[in-house]
Amino acid sequence: MSSTLREQQELAASRYKRRAPKRAETERQQEATGTLVVDDPDQIEARAERLLGDAVGSRAVRQAARHEGVLERIIAENDLQPSLFLGRGTAIAESVGRISLVDGGAGTGFLVGRRLLLTNNHVLPDATTAAGAFVEFDFELGPDGRPEAPAAFDLDPDTLFLTDAGIDASLVAVAPAGGVLAGDKYGWNKLLKQQGKIVIGEAANVIGHPSGRRKEIAVRHNRLLDQLPDFLHYEADTEPGNSGSPVFNDQWEVVALHHSGVPRTNDAGQWLTTDGAVWDRSMGDAAVAWVANEGARISVVLTRLRALARTPAQTALVDELGAEALVGAGRPTEGALRVTKTARETTGRAGVRAVPETPPHVVFVHGRSQQGRDPLVLRAEWAGGLARGLGAVGRAPLDPARVWFPFYGDVLAELAGPSAVERTIIEGDGAPAAVRAAPSASSARATYAALIEDAASLAGFRPPSTDREGFGDLVAGLQPALSWLADKSRLDDLFIAVRFRDVALYLDDDATRNRILSTVLETIPPSGAMTLVSHSLGTVVAMDLLTRLPAGVEVRLLVTAGSPLGMDSVNKRLLLGGPRRPDVGRWINAWCPADAVAIGAPLAPVWGGVEDVQTAKTGESAHSIVEYLADLRVASAIGEEA
Incomplete structure (x- = not known):
């Protein structure tokens, strides 16, 4: 099943009309409290904790929540942004590209993985359409006002294509260009499934290619108006070519997948023009009275698309979105786990590059x-x-x-393994005879622990904890004890072998x-x-x-x-x-x-x-x-x- 932009606009208008009483209540509360931030208390606390938790801690956030209006003011008073707001937005914008279709149409898509692109179902309704399309990055003006040279990447629906018309979302693989993956060159957006990314009254920023033009950004005086179970309604200057644009909060985290403007309608459901007349197609979209925008909540998009992954190979690709995108999405199938494990055993997970990749x-x-x-x-x-x-x-x-x-x-x-550790403990040249003669690795560890305890006792120091693997606790006075032991024997090396097995292997x-x-x-x-x-x-x-x-x-x-x-x-x-x-x-x-x-x-x-x-x-x-x-x-x- 696929959808058209007009169908999505009709559905968005219907949803917006049904929510009129809720928006009216929001406006009443905004006027009464003097703040734009009006949302469920749990949503506000989750949002404040995300904004302040790293620096203040969740306990302080909960305490602040006891004072009426404190958290709302913290969230709302954000027109003054740190200078990194611009730099971070510029870096994130690199991951947004223009999708060009065979029929001459255009849309927007954005990278959500090294080789994964997210856009609308009405832009890419099926694998056939995607196979004939390509995405261009750097289709924009440079710092000097001159056009940049765009780079084109073909889409690769044979590797992955998942789509859901209900939330108007499509996830497609992007083929390498010149042996380079798009995400390695332009970065990608880390999607977050958890709540607390935005609340009603906060700014919603949009990056895209309106009407297929070079990249443009709608920032600041764009506010979240309403939160529906599957969609968000927000103010923003957008045009049809913005379909598939990412919608961001002020921390440049994706909160929604933009898909449609919302037209003003009369009681009969007819679209209206800016002067209140009934609109018809001969007037063109510019004559429509657009009252809002609608985008699918990114948490819903992630859940829906993850559920569409049917094969182990598809699941493994979707898993590249990362753990934070897939929290609560359900346990992968046994086959998917097997594919992921095999890849990990062969190459390991890749490291994460900085965005932007500029010094310092x-x-x-x-x-x-x-x-x-x-x-x-x-x-x-x-x-x-x-x-x-x-x-x-x-x-x-x-x-x-x-x-x-x-x-x-x-x-x-x-690379590490128990056998390597056991050989280090039992067969090491400097191991005491009692340790080398132990019948098993576990008894060797016990013998070693006893030797440490005896030697430390002689020196008058408390011995280390050796009852478990990993890093134990040592009191400050134990450090000279182990230095003394290291001087008298090679127990320093044995300590590394037992407690620091990976250090020893390295x-x-x-x-x-x-x-x-x-x-x-x-x-x-x-x-x-x-x-x-x-x-x-x-x-x-x-x-x-x-x-x-x-x-x-x-x-x-x-x-x-x-x-x-x-x-x-x-x-x-x-x-x-x-x-x-x-x-x-x-x-x-x-x-x-x-x-x-x-x-x-x-x-x-x-x-x-x-x-x-x-x-x-x-x-x-x-x-x-x-x-x-x-x-x-x-x-x-x-x-x-x-």
Whole structure:
């Protein structure tokens, strides 16, 4: 089933007419409260929490909600925007293109993945139409007012084409051009299924190609008028060629897929002109009294299109939208899981490039145990912690889209294995005889734990927790105990083998090291000033990475957090060949006495030229990168360079 623009306009007019009492009540409340933001309390709180949560926290948001009108004013008073509003909008606009059809018609589409384009069903009603169409990016005026040279990409419905006439949405694959995927060149929009992206009274910004013209943007005096179960109604200057345009909030998150203007109608349902007369087609669309616009809610679009994926291959492609787009969309089929797992075992998830890809660059390098996670989600978590720290010193948050996030978690998981760890523990040259003679890996760990406890007791220190895998808690006094143990034996190496199995694998296996470094280098900017932020095992990877960066990259700030670089058995195996300060402008090392991984910190006595920042976290948060980045000293340094 397919739809036409006229059919969608008729349906939109009918829905708009039925909602007249609701809009009248909204207008009454707006006048009574003196704010444009009038919506359900749950919607307002969800929106405020999304806007403030990273910097303030959800608890503070809930407390603020107790004071009538506070959250509404926070949301509504947004005509003054930070300067990054323009830069972020310019970057996002690159992902919007003009769709050209065989019959000469035109529409708008926007990238939602490296090779996925979203538009309307009435623009691309079927695979045959899509096969004859192409999308052009850079069909716009440049900064100097001159036309840019557009780049055309064919659509590839044979790979993927999903459409739903009810919500007027089509998702289609985009074929590479010259071996380049469209998303790798122009970026794409990260779609979010969760609520809280916009409320009634907020601005709704639209980017598209009205009447097929070069790209245009409708910003600011465009307001969300109403929220329906499947659609949004909003003010905006649009024209027929805007069909398929993304509708954004002020944070440039997609909230709706635009598909139709809403004409004013009389009681008989006839369209009216701007002077109140009954309209007919001979007058042209310019004579219509357009009262609003309608777009499908992006959460509904995601749910509907995800349900249309029938085969494992289709499901795997839709899964490229990312976890945040598919939350609550249902569990993939067993076949889809098998396809995804196979691809992950072969290549791993790709890292996330920054948008725009312009210096100064910020690069996050993650640590161990991240396999299977979405790099977009991880990047957002890191940026959220940093936003807390920046907020504490009065700085604006860093847009996560500006961050490069190399991802090697799946590759590391593929290369690591229990057998490698068991051999390191049981067969290592420096392992004590009692450990080597243990009948199994589990008993070897128990023997090792007993040796640590005995030796630490002799030295008068509390032993580490060795009752589970992962990062345990260590009190500050334990650090000299392990240093003493390392001096008397090779238990330092054994500690890494048991507790830091991935670190040991990376350091001792050249093939693993080279594979991980190659994976990281796939998502590293080619030139320009860089702030390199790393965590845990990622600090070891980052230190090696500094020896392989492109020649045009200048690392002005290196941040290591929760790092094992102070341990001799780590730094002596680095590509640098020991604790020799790398060629970076400034180096900040964040560590915590309760963080087992930072066992060799502070680093300044060993490395020299390091600014050690000691935090005071406890429990599991001691090793958390979010907590390290929330430290105002760490955040301030990053904010100064970013």
